[in-house]
Amino acid sequence: MRRLHLIGRLAARDARRHPAQSVLLLVVMTASMAILALGLMLHGLTNQPYQQTRTATAGPDIVLSFLNGPHDAGLRVEHAEFLHTFHVRGVISHGGPYPVSWPVLRSGGLRAGVMAEGRDPTAAMIDQPKLTAGTWIRPGGVVVERTFAEALNLAVGDEITLNHRSFHVDGIAVTAADAAYPNADFATFGGPFAHPGLIWVTRTTAQSFATRPMPLSYLAYLKLAHPGNASAFKSAHTSTDKGAPGVWTWQDIETVDGRLIRNERLALLVGSWLLALLAVASVAVLVAGRLADQTRRVGILKAIGGTPRLIAVVLLAEHLGLALIGAAAGLAVGWSTAPLLGTAGAALIGTASTPTISVSDVAIVIAVALLVALAATLVPAIRSARTSTVDALADSSRRPKRRPILLAISRRLPVTMLLGLRLVARRPRRALLSATSVLITTTTLVAALTVKAHQPQQLNPGLSSLPDPRTAAINEVLGAITLVLVILAAINAVFIASTTAADARRALAIARALGATRSQISASIIAAELLPALPASILGIPAGIALVHAVGHGTRQTTPPTLWLLGAVACTLIAIAVLTLIPARLSARRPIAGVLQAELA
Amino acid sequence: MREPTLSLKQELQPGYQLRVVQEVLLALLAAEASYGYQLRGRLQLALGPLADALNAGQVYVTLGRLEKAGLIESERVGQSDRPDRKVFRLTASGRERLGEWLEDTSWPKPAPAEFHLKLVAAAAAGLADPVRLVDAQRHALFDSLASAQRAAMAEPADSVPGLLLEGVVLRLQADLRWLEACARYWSGVRR
């Protein structure tokens, strides 16, 4: 108990001794854990709103679709099979059949094919769409499904035309009987259009749009005694006979809606793993940087009788503690930002439900945070615990080793490059971490570019170009991940550069005493940063493309234009150089005599 | 001060004096019977540049005294083309005397009392400025140190005379540090 108290106190003291580093560690940890939590939380995000919508709208258990093609002239809704299903065993009630027609909607400059479902002005027993704005249908008015309204940017009160006839947008509503845009046609296969939107009109209006090439189709909804038996019902009643109705279960719709958010989730999960890796690199750099400062302190602790285990445990305790705080903060951030990202889920019902976080999600986030801290701290902790006390006190464990190959390479380099290369060689592990950080960043950038090149940029709902909400959502998520990653990578770059500069303070002061100018000093530090960054950023190109192709179920294997890729690499390197310039310049400004004297003290 | 008499110089310089040439010669003879010139050569080898202080006749005069005291005995060895030479060897009483010498732990007196009292007296009587006396002394000691240091630098590493020269250098360094302390004290008093 007393031991635990001591460890806790030593760890807390140390964390407070370097407030900037501790805060940085927390920021890195929080950001990556927030993204991970988001990825996990989005998993259940669409299920729940769908259920809520289903309850709120008295959603059907079974959707029956009866499609009439251009040559199926005449109204064949009386088809025996179609009506028969209303009365088979297990069905307790039915709604419809409702007529469906395919007019062209014009709003502003946009044209879109729509699926107009003819409904009664009175509330239906099964599938009464829930209004999120406005009122239910009246003659001369339409109610627009919410995701479609969002894609078209329609609001209550807007004027639209359907087949050149003016209509008024009376309301915006959600339904559980159909999947969200652009999958609203999943039960009707789109009729004549690809990706039509769903609107509700009066029955007469719907019928008025029927033409010979585009005759009326019908939709009907069933409630089952046991909603869980919907799949069994579906398989029993699906027929390949010509003219047989399509049978769809509520689970089908839920799955289709889930697919809408699947890519978001995948992106978030992959992104959070990349961030976790970056976090490992960041934490490792931070820990390594602190240990470089602490070699002497470790020596003193050991000299006064601290066991190697105690040293390692204190270091671990400190960083695991910070990781726990970071995980908690990350969960909180993720929890509060989830609704912003869950567009599709939120669209299913008027009031976006608060995403819930399961116990297992919390456990995963905490476990990952602890693993990150452990992975980053273990090696240096063990190493510092093993360093001989005398070496630690003399700080001699930091002496460079001779690397003949390096000597041979650097012999021909200009003097700043030579110094830079030697600075890198002094701390190969840090160079590796720096390279990892750059690799992760460029991988993400290239992956984002690949996804962008890969996506059909626009969705063509029959007639006019509309932005695909799926693309918008994935872009939003990718943008968020890339932004967080770039910020973290930037912090990392600055930190690595300042650690390098601090480490090289004496060497560079000597070089200045020998007549090196400040710009030569800055150039050396930048060279030291760019040397590992260059191969890493180039490696990021194939890594990013491979990542998208491995994760994505991409139909076409596209790669972004070479110019984009080279641009991404160039931007990364330039950014690193610029970010390094700050600590490098600060380091070059230190008075030489002071640095050299301090070495003696 | 350039050409002082021997006795005056002894008083001024805190001595690193080899007062024990007798015993040294006994010790050299303990290994084997030797001619006088061999003994002198061995002394020169051990002393290096400092052997200049040992004049040639001194070894022979001392050997004569040792023989008279019965500590060594000699034998004439005839040489065909030159005068005869004497081979010296240790006697039993010489060996006894040597044993006493080896166990003796006396050391040159470390207190620079004479110079210290000179400063005190000069200050008290107003005879001279003690700081100037210290300066003059420092100057002299720096010259000695430079000479010894230069001789040390000319010696190869691990040479036997080099070890003696290092002793000289370190002692002079210690004396100079003490003089620095004296200068600080007496300049403080003057103020």
Place this chain on the structure above:
Amino acid sequence: MSSATVGSILRCRSLSREYGAGDATVHAVCDVDLDVPVGETLAVMGPSGCGKSTLLHLLGGLERPSGGEIWFAGDRIDQLSEKALARLRRRSVGFVFQAFHLLEELTARENVELPVLLSGSSAAAARRRAEALLEQMGLSDRRDHLPSELSGGQQQRVALARALANEPQVVLADEPTGNLDSAATVEVLRVLDELRTAGQTVVIVTHDERVAATADRLVTMRDGVFVEETKLTHGTPDRLRELTTFTD
């Protein structure tokens, strides 16, 4: 000391350097006048904290004075830009430090090459110069060793070679034997004596009397001011004879 000598390579007038402000002001160097003629080996002695290292840093342009003037080879350097000071350090000054201050990640030869490369010479020229200097220091067989693989005396000799790499007008040495044992001190003193004989101007700050004794001139510093100046004779054989007396 007060009259400006024509042949002075270094000259200071009323040179001062203060640290801190108000009551806490420390006068590291206080109103110092100094002339160093070409080819002289000047030793500056004094207790630690007397300001002798600061004086050296001021002379070499590592620090800027708070007041007074410094002339280097006839040019004032106390108001030079940072860039011009870097050029001065590169071309005209060679530094030697107590802690050697070799770059640990560079080999002995690379350390010596560094100033030559910094001054813009070709790699081949730097290499030739470094090899010649290390040969002169008796370190040819050690040239590819890292500093951590060298003894203290060897490291300081590498540092001396590095200081000489660009044939500086002045070598400034700060306690060059401060971290060395007796034998290593002798190694370094030999090199310094060779420099003196070769006519190199050297300013050595030290509290080692051995180093001071082998200089041409010795000034003693106390509390930031010069308190004493001694012309040294480099020792004479006569002196050596007087070091010991043989009595019977």
